Amino acid sequence: xxxxxxxxxxxxxxxxxxxxxxxxxxxxxxxxxxxxxxxxxxxxxxxxxxxxxxxxxxxxxxxxxxxxxxxxxxxxxxxxxxxxxxxxxxxxxxxxxxxxxxxxxxxxxxxxxxxxxxxxxxxxxxxxxxxxxxxxxxxxxxxxxxxxxxxxxxxxxxxxxxxxxxxx
Amino acid sequence: xxxxxxxxxxxxxxxxxxxxxxxxxxxxxxxxxxxxxxxxxxxxxxxxxxxxxxxxxxxxxxxxxxxxxxxxxxxxxxxxxxxxxxxxxxxxxxxxxxxxxxxxxxxxxxxxxxxxxxxxxxxxxxxxxxxxxxxxxxxxxxxxxxxxxxxxxxxxxxxxxxxxxxxxxxxxxxxxxxxxxxxxxxxxxxxxxxxxxxxxxxxxxxxxxxxxxxxxxxxxxxxxxxxxxxxxxxxxxxxxxxxxxxxxxxxxxxxxxxxxxxxxxxxxxxxxxxxxxxxxxxxxxxxxxxxxxxxxxxxxxxxxxxxxxxxxxxxxxxxxxxxxxxxxxxxxxxxxxxxxxxxxxxxxxxxxxxxxxxxxxxxxxxxxxxxxxxxxxxxxxxxxxxxxxxxxxxxxxxxxxxxxxxxxxxxxxxxxxxxxxxxxxxxxxxxxxxxxxxxxxxxxxxxxxxxxxxxxxxxxxxxxxxxxxxxxxxxxxxxxxxxxxxxxxxxxxxxxxxxxxxxxxxxxxxxxxxxxxxxxxxxxxxxxxxxxxxxxxxxxxxxxxxxxxxxxxxxxxxxxxxxxxxxxxxxxxxxxxxxxxxxxxxxxxxxxxxxxxxxxxxxxxxxxxxxxxxxxxxxxxxxxxxxxxxxxxxxxxxxxxxxxxxxxxxxxxxxxxxxxxxxxxxxxxxxxxxxxxxxxxxxxxxxxxxxxxxxxxxxxxxxxxxxxxxxxxxxxxxxxxxxxxxxxxxxxxxxxxxxxxxxxxxxxxxxxxxxxxxxxxxxxxxxxxxxxx
Ligand code: FES
Ligand code: FES
Numbered sequence: 001x002x003x004x005x006x007x008x009x010x011x012x013x014x015x016x017x018x019x020x021x022x023x024x025x026x027x028x029x030x031x032x033x034x035x036x037x038x039x040x041x042x043x044x045x046x047x048x049x050x051x052x053x054x055x056x057x058x059x060x061x062x063x064x065x066x067x068x069x070x071x072x073x074x075x076x077x078x079x080x081x082x083x084x085x086x087x088x089x090x091x092x093x094x095x096x097x098x099x100x101x102x103x104x105x106x107x108x109x110x111x112x113x114x115x116x117x118x119x120x121x122x123x124x125x126x127x128x129x130x131x132x133x134x135x136x137x138x139x140x141x142x143x144x145x146x147x148x149x150x151x152x153x154x155x156x157x158x159x160x161x162x163x164x165x166x167x168x
Numbered sequence: 169x170x171x172x173x174x175x176x177x178x179x180x181x182x183x184x185x186x187x188x189x190x191x192x193x194x195x196x197x198x199x200x201x202x203x204x205x206x207x208x209x210x211x212x213x214x215x216x217x218x219x220x221x222x223x224x225x226x227x228x229x230x231x232x233x234x235x236x237x238x239x240x241x242x243x244x245x246x247x248x249x250x251x252x253x254x255x256x257x258x259x260x261x262x263x264x265x266x267x268x269x270x271x272x273x274x275x276x277x278x279x280x281x282x283x284x285x286x287x288x289x290x291x292x293x294x295x296x297x298x299x300x301x302x303x304x305x306x307x308x309x310x311x312x313x314x315x316x317x318x319x320x321x322x323x324x325x326x327x328x329x330x331x332x333x334x335x336x337x338x339x340x341x342x343x344x345x346x347x348x349x350x351x352x353x354x355x356x357x358x359x360x361x362x363x364x365x366x367x368x369x370x371x372x373x374x375x376x377x378x379x380x381x382x383x384x385x386x387x388x389x390x391x392x393x394x395x396x397x398x399x400x401x402x403x404x405x406x407x408x409x410x411x412x413x414x415x416x417x418x419x420x421x422x423x424x425x426x427x428x429x430x431x432x433x434x435x436x437x438x439x440x441x442x443x444x445x446x447x448x449x450x451x452x453x454x455x456x457x458x459x460x461x462x463x464x465x466x467x468x469x470x471x472x473x474x475x476x477x478x479x480x481x482x483x484x485x486x487x488x489x490x491x492x493x494x495x496x497x498x499x500x501x502x503x504x505x506x507x508x509x510x511x512x513x514x515x516x517x518x519x520x521x522x523x524x525x526x527x528x529x530x531x532x533x534x535x536x537x538x539x540x541x542x543x544x545x546x547x548x549x550x551x552x553x554x555x556x557x558x559x560x561x562x563x564x565x566x567x568x569x570x571x572x573x574x575x576x577x578x579x580x581x582x583x584x585x586x587x588x589x590x591x592x593x594x595x596x597x598x599x600x601x602x603x604x605x606x607x608x609x610x611x612x613x614x615x616x617x618x619x620x621x622x623x624x625x626x627x628x629x630x631x632x633x634x635x636x637x638x639x640x641x642x643x644x645x646x647x648x649x650x651x652x653x654x655x656x657x658x659x660x661x662x663x664x665x666x667x668x669x670x671x672x673x674x675x676x677x678x679x680x681x682x683x684x685x686x687x688x689x690x691x692x693x694x695x696x697x698x699x700x701x702x703x704x705x706x707x708x709x710x711x712x713x714x715x716x717x718x719x720x721x722x723x724x725x726x727x728x729x730x731x732x733x734x735x736x737x738x739x740x741x742x743x744x745x746x747x748x749x750x751x752x753x754x755x756x757x758x759x760x761x762x763x764x765x766x767x768x769x770x771x772x773x774x775x776x777x778x779x780x781x782x783x784x785x786x787x788x789x790x791x792x793x794x795x796x797x798x799x800x801x802x803x804x805x806x807x808x809x810x811x812x813x814x815x816x817x818x819x820x821x822x823x824x825x826x827x828x829x830x831x832x833x834x835x836x837x838x839x840x841x842x843x844x845x846x847x848x849x850x851x852x853x854x855x856x857x858x859x860x861x862x863x864x865x866x867x868x869x870x871x872x873x874x875x876x877x878x879x880x881x882x883x884x885x886x887x888x889x890x891x892x893x894x895x896x897x898x899x900x901x902x903x904x905x906x907x908x909x910x911x912x913x914x915x916x917x918x919x920x921x922x923x924x925x926x927x928x929x930x931x932x933x934x935x936x937x938x939x940x941x
Contacts, residue, residue, distance in 0.1 A: 108188060108195060138868065147652050
């Protein structure tokens, strides 16, 4: 990895990462977190920060197929990785079925947890298209939501998996 | 879950679960919250806080920090107005920065503005504050004792608020009682924990201050900021972007707005200030811990004759919204059950801990927990079924509480009966296997406060609707604040319904003190009723003007015309029709902008005694909850299996959003019941100021929820609406405590009802039983 040292002796690294299909090259410090690269450098503010300690899941993105908390991933670790953020979920302005089902099931309130929830759910459905309710709950157990009690979020994920959903 | 029929038959837009107006933006990540905004030349700001619970400030030296490259401004109390603030005028006790002493770990001392976040943290470390540490008051129960240090010198014995109210004839009620019972309960300090941290971006232009803030009430911020800086309110603009939840925690100004305004002024640049999660916990303003003693007198049928509540609450270092919390704690208790004699004593005491304020349900949920447990104990003493004793005491519609709150609609009895039927109460009560139990409790809340937070004769809500020139869309301008609950959606539905228009073509501009008309904002569950009433009036004004135009276009008398879902029609002749858009366009051509406006002020409410205003409301919601739990005898682990929640919340505008409120309230109640508690070390520092150790329930913890509605109509609300978001928080803690008792025969008298407490109680019970053998 290419590194340069600034006047104060702080090392900076040139990394390259693919976000939502596009490759970006950015200069980061050893302690720069992925979430800050996404939000500050690439202006992808759909990735939220709720705690910056890996506890809330608001900053979830998919990295090489796995959901990760981007606030505890060093930008250096993301070098050469494929990342999907919430901005990359809809394709050409067409919503993903999870985004549709979140709307249908009133699974969004304040919306702050929503990007992370959708990405955790997306990673789940990609590896397990027909999850049980328990598997759904496990998959989003690292994503805290203070508004919905997860009730409608679980329903939305079921709907996106093509499963029947009780009316209330 | 089942949903009852609601009054939706005659309406085109309301009563339907239309999708959220902001849904698409939120699911695509396009929705911007304050922390997502950037402005050219923007600086970052942070606040330096106190490491001590109680200490005198001897000196502050900012010179080193000022020298650091990238630091643009450093401010302390010398650089800001010294006028005290707070949201309750009777108790203004907080300064932008501490002047002579700090009063809790986290109290505000200084602030910096720098070119980036990292420089801020470095600069904060370079500010040297010399403290003389003072003995701290950490225990609310001894805070009032003689000889304790004083948190504020002007408040003797650390008493922040003292309430003594008595209604009816208590002496007689107790003299004639068949049974008298006294119980004591303890509630814990919890924190709202919205997932979005607070932030504020301040900027000045030509003497005008603009602040983007994650706030529940732009109006109050505007008022307090103008007051603090001696500015005209018209020169202060507060607006919010999307807000990531509030639950009461974003209702009052934080240091971020005040410090940011000064830093932005001194640097001439926009300044973004923000709290991280630990700072949010330190700022706090969460739920007060309450120490609650309740004594009730009942007749032989379990009918409550009189009740005395005697409470102490830990207010923390400042008043915050706590004066209202203190009144609410006792004032709202007589809502659900009918009795004439009531006495309420309360001390809210200062301690050297973070200030407490308004958390969902305000002061009410803990007293409700206490009272619901107490009522179950009374039922057991008298051998009456817990559901039955509640039905016997349930408030009836069109009654008045002992403290002079007028109740219009009230279906609490039906809520109880329905929750009983849905849960299979009769088949389950007393018949469940050991370890499994069922409990019941009720709740109620105001639909907006009868009086504003500060003294003013402004209307509580107002609204404006502008129909676009070509008639194809309409924009609602409202000061109401959507913090996630969905008010933008509900108010847009109401606007469309009142105008005879369609929801799909509604646009909304909300919560901006410059472009939208005044509204007090999101607190006390007020917006559906109060903001809704203003919106309805505005819509009806549009409709009147539109039909007047249509009458002239169609050459028909105006009384023969009506409009619904975007179509104008004749009442007498079904062949006549004209579209809303065509008539609205013609209106613009002939008469100019088609605009409607409305405002709402509640009627004069409440009695004449001291504190009579707090708790008044045009309408009250009611609900009943039944829950079933499973307890593991070995470990004390509590598993909540099912919850049945039945609500009387008047006409429902958007059932999807309404049930969402019920789910969220239950979730918060679940957390507060079992896990959530802000804990301190012996120096007054929070030990679990993070989301790993302050344990919010996860998706794996939530029980099955069955949410039902009782058909009801509230005459004081537009289309018969009333609140749901906070009242539904009230029953949960008591309901679970009662279910645990039913399962195991142990009463947990303090919150949270942790596994450990259950385990200990079971152990004690076993030991006692063994000793008796
Ligand atoms: S912000 Fe990354 S887990 Fe909370
Ligand atoms: S919708 Fe608000 S945190 Fe989940």
